[in-house]
Each structure stands twice: as C-alpha cells, then as structure tokens.
Amino acid sequence: MIENPNKKRLRRSMMFLNAQKPSLIKDPYIYKIDSLMLDLEDAVAVTAKDTARFSLYHALKTIDYRGSERVVRINGLDTDLWEEDIRVCVAGGADVIRIPKTEDASMVRAVEEKIVAAEEEFNREPGSTLIMSALESCKGVMNAYEVCTSSDRMIGVALSGGDYTKDLQTRITGTGVELMGARQQMIIAARAAGVQCFDTVWTNLDDMEGFRKEVQMIHDMGFDGKSCINPRQIDIVHDIYTPTQKEIIFSEKVIKEIDDKKAKGIGVFTVDGKMIDIAFYDGAKRNIMLAKAAGVYKGDL
Amino acid sequence: MINAVGRDIPEEILKATGKEVFQGTHHFDGFEYQTASHKVKCVINSNGTKLVDSIHDVLVKCGIKDGMTLSFHHHFRNGDKVLNMVMEEVHNMGIKNITICASSLGSQNDPIVYMLDDGTITEIQSSGVRGQIGKAISEGRLQGLAIMRSHGARSRAIESGETHIDIAFIGAPTADEYGNLNANGGKADCGVLSYSAADAMYADRVVAITDTLVPFPNLPAQITQTYVDYVVKVDEIGDPTKIATGAAKPTTDQRKLLMAKYCTDFVVATPYFKEGFSYQTGVGGASIASTKFLAEIMREKNIHMSFGVGGIAKPMCDLLEEGLIKTLVDTQDFDQDAIKSVATNPNHHYITASEYADPFNKGAYVNKLDFVILAALEVDTHFNCNVVVGSDGVITGAQGGHPDTAAGAKCTIVIAPIMQGRIPTICTDCTTVTTPGEDVDVVVTDYGIAINPKRTDLIEATKDKGLPLKTIEELRDIAYSITGEPEKVQFGDRVVGIIEGRDGTIMDVVRQIKKFEFNN
Numbered sequence: 046m047i048e049n050p051n052k053k054r055l056r057r058s059m060m061f062l063n064a065q066k067p068s069l070i071k072d073p074y075i076y077k078i079d080s081l082m083l084d085l086e087d088a089v090a091v092t093a094k095d096t097a098r099f100s101l102y103h104a105l106k107t108i109d110y111r112g113s114e115r116v117v118r119i120n121g122l123d124t125d126l127w128e129e130d131i132r133v134c135v136a137g138g139a140d141v142i143r144i145p146k147t148e149d150a151s152m153v154r155a156v157e158e159k160i161v162a163a164e165e166e167f168n169r170e171p172g173s174t175l176i177m178s179a180l181e182s183c184k185g186v187m188n189a190y191e192v193c194t195s196s197d198r199m200i201g202v203a204l205s206g207g208d209y210t211k212d213l214q215t216r217i218t219g220t221g222v223e224l225m226g227a228r229q230q231m232i233i234a235a236r237a238a239g240v241q242c243f244d245t246v247w248t249n250l251d252d253m254e255g256f257r258k259e260v261q262m263i264h265d266m267g268f269d270g271k272s273c274i275n276p277r278q279i280d281i282v283h284d285i286y287t288p289t290q291k292e293i294i295f296s297e298k299v300i301k302e303i304d305d306k307k308a309k310g311i312g313v314f315t316v317d318g319k320m321i322d323i324a325f326y327d328g329a330k331r332n333i334m335l336a337k338a339a340g341v342y343k344g345d346l
Numbered sequence: 347m348i349n350a351v352g353r354d355i356p357e358e359i360l361k362a363t364g365k366e367v368f369q370g371t372h373h374f375d376g377f378e379y380q381t382a383s384h385k386v387k388c389v390i391n392s393n394g395t396k397l398v399d400s401i402h403d404v405l406v407k408c409g410i411k412d413g414m415t416l417s418f419h420h421h422f423r424n425g426d427k428v429l430n431m432v433m434e435e436v437h438n439m440g441i442k443n444i445t446i447c448a449s450s451l452g453s454q455n456d457p458i459v460y461m462l463d464d465g466t467i468t469e470i471q472s473s474g475v476r477g478q479i480g481k482a483i484s485e486g487r488l489q490g491l492a493i494m495r496s497h498g499a500r501s502r503a504i505e506s507g508e509t510h511i512d513i514a515f516i517g518a519p520t521a522d523e524y525g526n527l528n529a530n531g532g533k534a535d536c537g538v539l540s541y542s543a544a545d546a547m548y549a550d551r552v553v554a555i556t557d558t559l560v561p562f563p564n565l566p567a568q569i570t571q572t573y574v575d576y577v578v579k580v581d582e583i584g585d586p587t588k589i590a591t592g593a594a595k596p597t598t599d600q601r602k603l604l605m606a607k608y609c610t611d612f613v614v615a616t617p618y619f620k621e622g623f624s625y626q627t628g629v630g631g632a633s634i635a636s637t638k639f640l641a642e643i644m645r646e647k648n649i650h651m652s653f654g655v656g657g658i659a660k661p662m663c664d665l666l667e668e669g670l671i672k673t674l675v676d677t678q679d680f681d682q683d684a685i686k687s688v689a690t691n692p693n694h695h696y697i698t699a700s701e702y703a704d705p706f707n708k709g710a711y712v713n714k715l716d717f718v719i720l721a722a723l724e725v726d727t728h729f730n731c732n733v734v735v736g737s738d739g740v741i742t743g744a745q746g747g748h749p750d751t752a753a754g755a756k757c758t759i760v761i762a763p764i765m766q767g768r769i770p771t772i773c774t775d776c777t778t779v780t781t782p783g784e785d786v787d788v789v790v791t792d793y794g795i796a797i798n799p800k801r802t803d804l805i806e807a808t809k810d811k812g813l814p815l816k817t818i819e820e821l822r823d824i825a826y827s828i829t830g831e832p833e834k835v836q837f838g839d840r841v842v843g844i845i846e847g848r849d850g851t852i853m854d855v856v857r858q859i860k861k862f863e864f865n866n
Contacts, residue, residue: 072828075604075792109827276600340812 049172051114051140052200055338056080057270057286058279059116059203059243063088065097070104073113076276077283079338080114085130086121086145094126098133105137116141116177122152128159135163135174141200146208147178148185150195157196175200177243181208186227193238201241202231203272209245217248219255221262232267241269250275260285287339288332296329296336297344303329351730351779353854359841360852363491368851371753371785379706382507385550387575395523398576401435401555405513407576408551410436413443414512417504417545420450420473421517421529421536421678425588428517428555431580433458437466445469445490447509449500449541449699450744453477454588462487471509473497474734474744483842484740486858492741492843494734494780494856497541497677498703498710498750499848504544506706508850514549516542516569517583521556525574526567529696530689532558534584537658537679537688539568543698546573557583568696590681594659596638597631601792605761606635608814609719609790614643615808618716618757621649626656626712626751627719629680632761636719637661644670655702655711656718656747658694663687666694675711677702677747703750705848712747712754720748720760724776727818729783729798731760732776734845737769739835739859741843745780749848752785757804759788770825770832772818777835779854780845793824836860 059080062069065088073081083104089097105115117139120126123146134142144156153176160174176198180186186209193202206224210216215223228244235242244263247256256278260271264285271282288296298316303326306314313322336342348354349367360367389396398404416436418429429448436444437458442465451470456478461467463482469490475483483492495503503509516539519532529539534557546552546569554569554577563571597603609632613619625640627633638661644650653673654662660683665671667687674694679685688694703712712718723743724732731752736742752758762771772791787804789796794816797805808815837857845854 072792076600277598277603 048197049175052175053241054114055334056114056241056243057335057338058273058282059270060273060276060279061088061246063097064101064104064117065089065093067100070100071108073276074111076279078113078273078276078279079270080116080141081110082116082118082143082272084118085126086118094120098130102133102137105134105139114140116143118143118145118179121146122155127156131156131159132163132166135160135169136167138169139174141175141177143203144176144178145205146181146185147192147202148182149188150191153178153192153195153199157198160198172198174198177201177203179203179205180227180231181205182212183209186230189231189234190237193234193240199238199240201235201243201269203243204228204231204245206245219249221259228263228266228268236267242267244268244271246272246274247278248274250277253277253281257281257285283339286335287341288336290341292332293336293342296332297346299325299329300333300346349852351728351782351853353779355852355855356841359844359855363844363852365844365846366851368782368847368853371782371848373851374705374849377706379506381505382510382548384510384548387551396525396574396577397523398578401432401578401580402439404553404576404578405435405439408513408553410439410441410513412441414441415445415447415510417447417511417514417549418449419516419539419541419545420448420452421539421541422534422584422589424452424454425534425585426454426517427585428515428583429455430458432515432555433461433466437461442466443468445471447471447500447504447511449473449497450746451475451477451479455479465489471495471500471503472744473500473746475741476743480741484856484859486838486840486842488842491841492856493846494741494745494843495846496703496745496749496848497699497747498705498712499846499850500541501544501698501700501704502706502848502850504548505700505704506850511545511549513551513553514542514545516546516552516554516574518554518556518569519583520558520560520564521554521577522560522562522564523577524562525554525571525577526562526564527554527556527569527574528564528567530685531560532556534582534586534589535685536584536589537685538676538696540677540697540699540702542569544700551575553578555580555583557581590679590685594629594631594634594681597635599631601763602632603635605632605763605790605792606639608795609636609759609761610639610643611811611813612759612788612790612795612808613640613717613757615811615813616757616804617807619649622652623649623716624653624655624714625651625717625719626654626715626755627662628721629657629659630721630761633719633721634659634661636761637665641665641670653714655715656751658684658688660684663691663694666691675702703747703754705750705753710750710754712751715751715755717757717759718751718755720752720758722760722762722771724771724773725760725762725786725789725818726773726776726783727822728775729786729789729818730776730779731781731783731786732778734780735778735856737777737832737835739777739837741856745845749781749785752781753848757788758786759790760786761790764791764793764821764825765829768829770822770829772821772825773832774822778845778856782847782853789818789821791821793821796821836862
C-alpha cells in the first residue's frame with residue numbers, strides 16, 4: 046500500500062451536511078469548503094438510515110465535488126449500522142471515513158479491517174479510503190496519541206465538544222475553558238503522531254464575533270482547521286487561515302533561501318535578520334499552500 | 347420572419363398585429379411620431395361633484411359596450427380588488443369582447459379567469475400574467491392575443507395610440523369628489539400611481555375608484571381633477587396586508603448571499619462605481635443583500651448614489667435616510683417603509699411609468715442608469731433573458747421594467763442561480779426571449795460571473811480583480827453537467843401571446859402549451 050497523496054491535504058474547513066438531504070449535498074462545493082462531512086450518524090433519523098445511505102452512494106458516484114474532499118461520518122461502533130455504512134462509503138469512493146466516539150486504537154483497527162475488505166470487494170485501490178477519528182469522551186481524549194498512531198490511513202482527530210463536555214460533567218460555556226485541556230492534549234498528540242487536528246463546531250450562528258475569536262484561538266493553538274455547520278462560517282475560517290502578505294513574502298524567501306543554501310552546503314543563515322534553518326521549511330511551505338488556497342499567492346513557487 | 351434575437355415570428359402574426367419584428371434596441375432612436383389624442387367630455391358647469399353611486403352607474407355613464415378597452419393599474423399588487431370588482435359588473439351587464447389593458451395581472455385576478463372562457467374578456471395586454479389567467483392564456487382559452495409588454499412599452503403603446511383606452515379605472519387610495527387622486531392617506535395606501543398616469547392622460551373616460559373620500563382639494567395630487575371624469579366610492583379597493591408586506595427579512599440563504607457578494611464585487615470593480623453613480627435593484631433576496639453589501643463599501647469609500655430608481659423597498663429608503671443616496675425616483679412601492687418614505691421624505695419622488703421607462707418619449711430615467719440588478723427565469727448563451735414564460739412553457743411571470751432598465755443601464759447585471767430545482771437557468775436558448783441579449787452585460791450566478799463578450803471594456807476593467815469569471819458557455823455546461831440537457835418544451839401551433847419589445851416590435855411569440863409526449 047502506498048501512502049495516499051491526500052493524507053495531508055489542506056483541511057481548514059470541514060462542514061457537516063446531512064447525507065439524507067439532496068438540497069444540501071448536491072453542490073456545497075460552491076462555498077469553496079475544503080472538506081465536506083456527509084453525515085450518516087446523528088443528523089439522520091434511525092428510520093432514515095438506509096435512505097441516507099442510498100442518497101449518499103449516488104451523490105458520491107455522480108456528483109463532481111470540484112476539489113472539496115468527501116468525508117463521511119459513519120454510525121457508531123455500538124450500533125448495527127456501521128459495517129454497512131463502510132461498504133457504502135467504499136463502494137461510492139468516499140475520500141475519508143470519520144469514526145464517531147472513538148475511544149481507543151482497537152476501534153480504528155476494527156473499522157480499518159472492514160475498509161480493507163470493502164476495498165477488495167468493490168475493487169477500490171488499497172489504501173484509497175482514509176480514516177479520521179472524532180474524540181467525544183474523556184477516555185478518547187486521554188487515548189488521543191494511541192488513536193492518532195493506530196493506522197497508516199489516519200489523517201487526524203477531531204474534537205466533538207458537545208459529547209465531550211457532557212462526559213466531563215460540564216457544558217459549552219462559550220469561553221473555551223472547558224475544552225482547554227482536550228484541545229491542548231489533542232493537538233500535541235496529533236503533532237507527535239504526524240497527523241492533523243480539527244476543532245469542534247461552534248453552534249451559535251447569531252454570534253459570529255464569538256465564532257471568529259474561537260477560530261483565531263484554535264488557529265493560534267496549531268489546529269489544522271475548524272468543523273463548521275453553516276456556509277456562512279466558511280469565509281471567516283478561511284480568512285483567519287490566510288497568511289498575511291508579510292508572512293507570505295517571508296515564507297517565500299525562506300523556501301528559496303533554504304533550497305539555495307542547501308545546494309551550497311550551508312545549514313544556518315539569516316533572512317531579514319532572523320536566524321533560519323531547515324526547521325522553518327515545512328512551516329513556510331504550509332504558509333504558501335494556505336496562501337494559494339486563499340487565492341492570494343501570486344508568486345512562482 | 348427572423349428577428350434580431352433569432353426568433354422566427356410567423357407572418358400571420360405580423361399581419362394580424364401590424365407589427366414589425368424586433369430589429370435591435372436602438373433601431374427607433376430619433377424616430378418621430380404623432381402622439382395619440384383622446385376624447386374629453388368637458389365640464390363647464392359648477393355643480394361641483396363627479397361622484398357616481400356605483401360601478402354599474404359609472405359604466406353606464408361611460409357608455410360601456412362590447413369591444414371596449416378597459417385599463418387598470420397593479421399598484422395594489424396581490425391586494426387589488428378594483429379590477430375584479432369592475433369586471434364582475436361588466437360581466438353582469440352581459441358585455442363581451444373586452445380588452446383588458448393592465449399594468450400587470452396576478453393571482454389576485456384568479457376569480458375572473460372564467461371571463462376568458464365566456465368571451466367577456468377576449469384580449470389582454472399586460473406586463474405579464476401570474477396565476478390562473480396566465481395558465482388559461484397558455485392553454486389557449488383567450489380568444490384573442492395576449493400582449494406582454496414592459497412598463498415602458500405600455501406607456502409607449504398608450505401615448506402613441508397603438509392602444510386606445512376607452513375607460514381607465516384608477517384605484518385611488520384617496521380621492522376628493524372632483525377627482526384629485528393620491529396614493530397616501532387612505533385605507534389601502536400604495537405610495538404612487540405611476541402606472542395610471544398615461545391612462546389618465548390618454549383614455550376617453552377616466553374613473554377613479556376609492557374607499558377614502560377626502561375634502562376637496564386633495565393636494566398634493568398625483569393625478570389631478572382635469573383628467574378625471576367620475577369618482578366612485580366603494581367599501582374596499584385593496585387589502586393593505588397584500589399590497590405591501592412588511593419589509594422583507596434579510597435573506598440567510600447562503601447561495602443568495604454568495605451571489606450577492608459576487609455581484610457587489612463586480613459592481614465595485616467597474617469604472618461606473620464612483621461618486622454620483624445611479625442604481626436600480628429588485629426586491630429578491632440576492633438583490634437586497636447586494637444592496638446591503640454595496641452600502642458597506644459606499645460608507646467605507648465615501649461614495650454616494652446620485653439617484654436610485656424603480657420599484658422601491660426599505661433597504662433603498664434606509665440608504666436615502668442615511669444620506670448615501672441623494673434622490674429616489676419611485677414608480678412602485680414594495681413595502682410599508684417605501685410607502686411611508688415617498689409620502690414623507692422630500693428627496694423621495696413620485697414619477698410616472700413614462701418618465702421611468704418609456705422609450706418613445708424625450709428620454710426616460712432608465713437612460714440615466716449606471717447599474718441595474720435584475721433576475722431571470724432563464725438566461726441563454728446569447729445573454730437573452732426570459733422573465734415571462736416558465737420552463738414548462740406556461741406564462742408565469744411579468745416583464746415589469748426588465749427590458750427597459752436593461753436597455754437603459756450602462757451595466758446591466760442579471761443575478762440567477764445556474765439551476766432552480768432541477769431546471770437549468772443558464773441554457774443554450776431561452777424558452778422565450780423577453781429581454782434581448784444585446785442589453786444584458788453581466789450574469790452573476792452561484793458558480794461564477796459571465797460577462798457579455800461584446801463588453802470588452804467590462805472584461806478589461808474587471809480582470810485580475812479576483813472575480814470568479816467564466817464564459818456563459820462554461821456556466822451553461824456546468825448546469826447541463828448537473829441537470830442534463832433538458833428537452834425543449836413542446837408547444838402547439840397556435841400563438842396565444844406575443845412578447846412585445848419596448849418599441850412595439852415583436853420580440854417573441856408564446857404558443858399554446860401541449861401535453862408532453864415522449865419520443866420513444
């Protein structure tokens with residue numbers, strides 16, 4: 046199995062969409078969302094699970110999502126639905142399967158086993174289906190590193206704030222204090238494992254200022270992106286994840302200088318008076334990628 | 347004969363109507379003609395009142411007879427009671443072969459649809475027809491032809507004498523006994539009486555119908571006593587809740603907001619967006635949202651609008667109050683705020699439909715427009731628009747000021763999603779052409795913006811501004827890739843209506859609908 050080239054793609058925004066509703070899943074890519082999270086789990090009534098799978102399968106097969114990644118949230122491993130969900134996702138060619146309520150590595154491996162079987166069954170390329178995990182409990186958060194390192198297909202972990210705060214015996218306060226430990230734990234675990242980390246949703250659509258502050262905070266903490274519930278949140282997220290012109294120019298110089306100096310055998314040097322070495326390379330590359338995604342990079346890298 | 351938008355107009359229709367085919371928007375520029383005249387029954391006596399007891403009596407006094415043309419305005423929109431009330435009486439009197447010349451017809455007129463079947467009404471001239479009457483016309487139930495013409499074209503038809511009105515009925519929110527009419531201060535305020543101005547000036551008989559008689563003189567009057575023959579007081583001329591709704595709530599529909607943002611970004615990128623620009627917009631969600639987005643940029647850049655025109659709603663009135671708009675000129679009011687504004691704000695002016703949009707006067711307001719923001723049921727790859735006939739072939743909309751403002755404005759922008767439901771809006775050829783592509787400069791969709799290739803200046807001005815520019819063919823291809831290419835609507839042979847160009851030529855014909863038959 047070769048590493049999936051999309052494993053580390055840009056995922057600033059990941060928007061939940063009820064897979065059962067054609068009006069929602071027919072063309073959400075017009076809002077330029079990085080990842081679409083087509084939901085078979087909580088958004089879909091128990092009696093409508095099969096309808097949702099049917100609609101999802103046909104959406105995956107027939108709609109050109111124009112660059113937006115297609116993640117599918119399957120039903121929990123404590124239900125009798127998830128195995129069939131996986132077959133539908135793989136048969137339809139979903140990019141990523143999101144496992145809800147992940148508590149440990151064994152759950153990821155159980156899902157992976159079914160994916161491997163489905164890829165074979167439906168003649169999909171082995172490894173083409175990626176995995177991400179939602180951490181929704183204290184146990185899941187405690188086991189973040191174990192989950193992050195559980196599979197080669199793992200792209201990262203996402204915090205599910207609602208369930209997590211219930212388990213914590215508190216609630217979403219709007220200040221973020223109740224999520225502080227989980228966020229810190231998860232981003233450290235994800236980075237240690239070399240995978241991505243996504244923040245929970247912000248549900249109060251009337252408080253866009255609060256949303257903006259929260260996105261700024263998780264951006265500064267190092268998160269790769271934010272889960273969203275409405276297209277009107279997308280521009281704010283992308284705006285915050287867009288590097289400033291100053292950052293772009295600096296990153297461009299760093300990349301060009303490192304490439305140039307490496308050829309000349311120089312390891313450490315200065316750019317605009319700052320000491321630079323190879324450790325800056327990935328960050329600078331990432332800034333250019335973010336700038337390109339936002340359409341603000343005009344250079345030649 | 348093929349016209350300038352490529353539509354084949356049957357010879358028998360040209361013969362029957364005496365009309366020419368459409369030859370281009372500016373074909374008649376500079377054309378000289380003699381205006382119509384009308385009969386005046388002069389009033390020299392000083393008996394002092396024009397009040398008549400009932401609609402029946404006024405019809406008798408006006409000499410109602412078979413074959414007459416009666417005119418009406420639609421300022422009361424869905425709340426109008428005047429047209430149905432008058433026509434019920436005409437019907438009861440056994441009169442046949444009436445031509446209705448209305449500024450528009452809608453579902454409020456559903457109750458009189460049976461008059462098409464029994465021959466009371468045999469011809470209809472209107473901006474368009476929504477509701478049951480539209481369906482009945484498409485089913486071939488009107489004996490004569492329906493003429494669908496824009497607000498400007500209606501004024502032209504009346505002033506040029508092409509349409510001669512025998513009796514004009516003007517629903518008036520307030521009237522005095524001598525026929526001074528106003529649109530504010532009654533029970534069914536509608537703000538302005540713009541559509542009735544030409545009727546008052548060119549009809550043989552003019553009847554005001556009011557539910558609020560006020561002491562003489564009712565000043566300021568939008569239509570004055572020198573034009574009005576009779577005044578009839580009735581219980582109710584309109585349902586105020588349906589005339590003007592409360593101000594529309596700002597849309598939260600993200601698709602409309604996305605299109606509004608694209609539209610605003612485009613407007614701002616053009617050279618016309620500068621101090622003193624002029625602007626007209628509609629009342630759809632995307633139009634209102636784009637007005638709001640534009641206002642933010644006007645504040646930021648300290649740019650003011652010299653005048654706003656057309657159908658007016660709260661967002662434009664708010665900008666007038668704020669001082670971002672210097673003047674509003676008004677031909678129709680869509681909400682209570684607009685009605686109040688035209689009555690109270692000295693910079694908010696009533697104008698007639700002729701002043702607004704008539705191509706055959708000495709220059710209408712639309713000629714001075716920089717931008718107009720419009721909608722459409724269909725836009726084709728030639729930039730032709732259809733705002734009257736649904737994709738099912740049934741008459742379902744109205745031209746309003748669409749072709750007038752499109753022709754007048756320097757930058758005509760049509761906002762439309764590339765598909766509505768499973769029907770592509772952007773298509774190869776419109777079902778029916780109502781506004782010619784030569785007058786449509788830009789199409790803003792949820793998938794990107796297409797500029798009419800003949801507007802090389804706009805293409806040049808807006809490139810490299812980060813706008814999602816596409817060709818109209820690309821937008822059409824995206825739409826078809828999702829919906830499939832729709833089969834053409836199947837029509838019968840009989841022509842039931844014509845789409846008149848602003849200048850009185852024939853833009854397109856509407857044929858009777860036919861039940862769809864599968865080919866295989």
